[in-house]
Amino acid sequence: MAALLEVKELKAFYGQTQSLYxxxxxxxxxxxxxxxxxxxxxxxxxLRAICNMxxxxxxxxxxxxxxxxxxxxxxxRLSIAHVPEGRGTFTSLTVDExxxxxxxxxxxxxxxxxxxxxxxxxxxxxxERLQQQAGTLSGGEQxxxxxxxxxxxxxxxxxxDEPSFGLAPLIVxxxxxxxRRINIEEKVSMLLVEQNAALALDLASHAxxxxxxxIVMSGPSSVVKSDENIRKSYLGY
Amino acid sequence: xxxxxxxxxxxxxxxxxxxALALALVMIYVSTDHINxxxxxxxxxxxxxxxxxxxxxxxxxxxxxxxxxxSFVMGVTIERVILRPLHNAPVLSIIVVFIGLLAIFxxxxxxxxxxxxxxxxxxxxxxxxxxxxxxxxxQLGVVTVTLVVLGLLFVxxxxxxxxxxxxxxxxxxxxxxxxxxRVDWMLALGWGLAASVGAVAGIMVAHIVYLDPNxxxxxxxxxxxxxxxxxxxxxGGAVAxxxxxxxxxxxxAYAGNQIEKATGVYIIGNGEKLTVALIIVIVVLTVKPxxxxxxxxxxxx
Numbered sequence: 201m202a203a204l205l206e207v208k209e210l211k212a213f214y215g216q217t218q219s220l221y222x223x224x225x226x227x228x229x230x231x232x233x234x235x236x237x238x239x240x241x242x243x244x245x246x247l248r249a250i251c252n253m254x255x256x257x258x259x260x261x262x263x264x265x266x267x268x269x270x271x272x273x274x275x276x277r278l279s280i281a282h283v284p285e286g287r288g289t290f291t292s293l294t295v296d297e298x299x300x301x302x303x304x305x306x307x308x309x310x311x312x313x314x315x316x317x318x319x320x321x322x323x324x325x326x327x328e329r330l331q332q333q334a335g336t337l338s339g340g341e342q343x344x345x346x347x348x349x350x351x352x353x354x355x356x357x358x359x360x361d362e363p364s365f366g367l368a369p370l371i372v373x374x375x376x377x378x379x380r381r382i383n384i385e386e387k388v389s390m391l392l393v394e395q396n397a398a399l400a401l402d403l404a405s406h407a408x409x410x411x412x413x414x415i416v417m418s419g420p421s422s423v424v425k426s427d428e429n430i431r432k433s434y435l436g437y
Numbered sequence: 438x439x440x441x442x443x444x445x446x447x448x449x450x451x452x453x454x455x456x457a458l459a460l461a462l463v464m465i466y467v468s469t470d471h472i473n474x475x476x477x478x479x480x481x482x483x484x485x486x487x488x489x490x491x492x493x494x495x496x497x498x499x500x501x502x503x504x505x506x507x508s509f510v511m512g513v514t515i516e517r518v519i520l521r522p523l524h525n526a527p528v529l530s531i532i533v534v535f536i537g538l539l540a541i542f543x544x545x546x547x548x549x550x551x552x553x554x555x556x557x558x559x560x561x562x563x564x565x566x567x568x569x570x571x572x573x574x575x576q577l578g579v580v581t582v583t584l585v586v587l588g589l590l591f592v593x594x595x596x597x598x599x600x601x602x603x604x605x606x607x608x609x610x611x612x613x614x615x616x617x618x619r620v621d622w623m624l625a626l627g628w629g630l631a632a633s634v635g636a637v638a639g640i641m642v643a644h645i646v647y648l649d650p651n652x653x654x655x656x657x658x659x660x661x662x663x664x665x666x667x668x669x670x671x672x673g674g675a676v677a678x679x680x681x682x683x684x685x686x687x688x689x690a691y692a693g694n695q696i697e698k699a700t701g702v703y704i705i706g707n708g709e710k711l712t713v714a715l716i717i718v719i720v721v722l723t724v725k726p727x728x729x730x731x732x733x734x735x736x737x738x
Contacts, residue, residue: 251615276617288612290605301605304598305617353616 204229204357204389205250210258212242212249219245221413222258227357232383232390234400234421236434237410243393244285246410247359250391251275251282262357277305281355285362287346291335295326298334298345302352312352319351322378340371347379351386358382360392364399372396376403397434401425409434439571444691445684446572450645451659452683453583457638458653458660459667459675460587461631467670468607468627471531475538477657479515479632480639481650482542483508485550487640488557488648497560501640505633512632516625524621546650557643579641586637587676590630594672603627655711659683662718668731677730685717686710 203226212220220242227233237243249256251272260268267275276282290298299319303312320327323344329337334345343363350358363379364372376399382388394400401407407424409417417424424430431437458476465473473479487504491497515538523531561578594600606613606623613620638660639653646652659682667678690713693705705713721729 253611253614272614273617273619276615282615284612284615288609288615290608290612292608293601293604297601297604300598301601301613301618302616304602349616 202229203227204263205391206259206261207246207250208259208261210246210249210256210260212245212257213255214245219413220249220256223410223413223415225408225415225418227389227391228406230383230387230389231406232379232392232404233406233408234392234394234404235408235410236394236397236400236424236430238433239395240412241410242413243410244361245413247282247284247361247391247393250359251280276353279354279356280359281350281353281357282359283346283350283361283363285365287339287342289334289337289342289345291333293334294331295334295337295345296330298349299326299352302349306354308354315352315354319348322351322382323348340367340375343367343371343375344378347375347382351382351388355388358388358390360390362393362395364394364396372399379403397430401435441691442571444687446576448684448687449680450572450576450579450683451687452663452680453580454638454642454656454679455659455663455683456676456679457583457586457634457641458656459663459679460590460672461635461638462660462664463669463672463675464627464631464634466664467672468603468624471528471535472661473631474532474535474657475542476631476635477653477660478539478542478546478650479508479511480635481653482546483511483632483636484557484639484643484648484652485546487636488555488643489550491558497558501560504640505636508632508636509629512628512630513625515632516628520628521621521625543650550650552650555648557640557648559644575644579645582637582641586634590634590672599626658711659686659714662714665718666721666729668728671728671731674728674730678728681729682714682717686714689713 205227207226208224210220210223211218223246225233235243235246245254248254250260252268252270252275253272256268258268259266262278262280267278290301293301299316306312325341326344326348329341334342337345347363360379363375367375379390380403383390392400392404401421401424404421407418407421408415409424409430417427417430425435458480461476462472465471465476483504486507487500490500490503495503519534520531523534559575559578561574563574594604602613602618603623603626605616606618606620607627610620613623638656642656643652646656660679663678663682664675665678666681667674667676669675689705690707690710697703697706
């Protein structure tokens with residue numbers, strides 16, 4: 201399968217501090233790939249580096265096109281949606297406005313309305329909350345809003361930064377179920393960053409493991425799952 | 438009674454001008470967390486542009502629209518050229534730049550048009566405009582024009598995709614980038630709009646305070662007071678604050694005059710208007726630090 205996103209020898213820096221060391225991985229078209237690792241391993245940094253939100257060196261190719269030096273907003277316009285750490289809710293806007301602002305860059309305005317209806321079909325609770333100030337939503341609802349908003353960009357690739365963060369297990373399961381549906385029904389490829397390795401390995405077909413800014417292991421999820429070190433360090437049994 | 442109504446009307450007219458300039462301040466504040474001290478001088482410069490066009494023979498409204506358009510370009514240019522390189526600069530550097538801009542606009546206007554006070558026309562015909570004895574033609578015109586401009590801005594921010602993108606960029610720039618909004622351009626656009634609104638205020642007030650390079654100094658203070666009273670991060674509040682400050686300062690002076698007339702004791706009058714305005718600010722901020730209409734944004738974690 202052709203790679204939708206190719207990352208080679210990616211380095212990233214916060215000020216003088218280097219936090220990624222020559223990372224490389226491929227995201228296959230149509231699949232879900234997960235990036236695992238402990239706190240501070242560089243998972244969030246990797247997603248930020250892809251969108252050029254921090255200083256980076258190396259190669260990032262999307263659909264064969266080099267996107268390394270491009271501005272974040274231009275990368276997003278190529279149909280890469282980033283669901284950031286902390287959900288990035290526009291707290292003072294309404295839920296409806298949060299969703300519509302993501303369609304701002306789209307040229308196919310007539311399709312936006314139908315897309316909004318379809319996307320709300322995945323998240324019925326948001327439909328009830330459309331006119332509510334987004335900052336008043338619960339954590340789970342804000343996470344759903346973040347994913348719905350990302351979908352409004354009509355993305356081909358979605359970068360998800362710990363969608364399970366701070367949420368009750370039942371909500372997490374629901375969100376992961378919806379993500380699987382979105383992957384299949386909307387044909388959105390995904391790169392999922394997670395601390396909850398068990399859940400992520402169930403959802404993803406391929407996994408990479410990060411440790412202090414380096415990739416230490418990669419392979420199909422089933423293989424990674426049965427690796428003894430991974431089992432002990434990340435799955436806890 | 439008639440005098441009371443006159444004072445009220447003139448308070449509303451002044452208030453409309455404070456409201457417009459306060460809104461310009463707030464528009465820049467919400468997206469950058471900075472108060473543009475040069476906002477008043479930029480408005481004064483725009484007013485001179487309209488005066489120049491009129492003295493070359495342009496119609497009042499042609500000059501008005503041209504000056505507003507000029508201000509928009511000026512605002513965008515200042516942001517792109519002067520402030521863009523300072524996006525990550527410390528607050529103090531930016532304040533120094535604002536003060537520098539203030540001094541530059543003031544002295545450039547003085548150099549081009551001299552510091553002599555000029556009269557400035559009003560476009561509103563006296564005969565069939567206004568309500569005789571209560572509100573003058575120009576006062577009514579000022580309130581109307583300001584309300585129309587504020588209404589247009591409201592519609593723009595509330596109902597257009599670009600307005601929505603600008604609000605998103607102001608509220609959460611990083612996330613706005615992640616939905617493809619060109620945040621830097623939104624900032625520049627905000628500066629352009631703020632300069633345009635300021636220009637409207639300047640052109641409207643010039644007939645009342647006359648045209649000179651220092652005409653906006655006091656008005657900027659009032660506008661700042663209005664913005665703080667209404668809530669510095671709330672555009673609607675800033676507009677309401679403008680009208681409140683405008684009316685209140687006149688009412689206090691009016692009450693002072695009445696007391697003097699009745700008892701012969703001078704307590705307060707026109708001379709203390711600015712003091713009154715600033716006392717209002719201090720009282721409001723002490724009692725309600727977010728301003729009268731500034732709401733603390735609800736945030737659940």
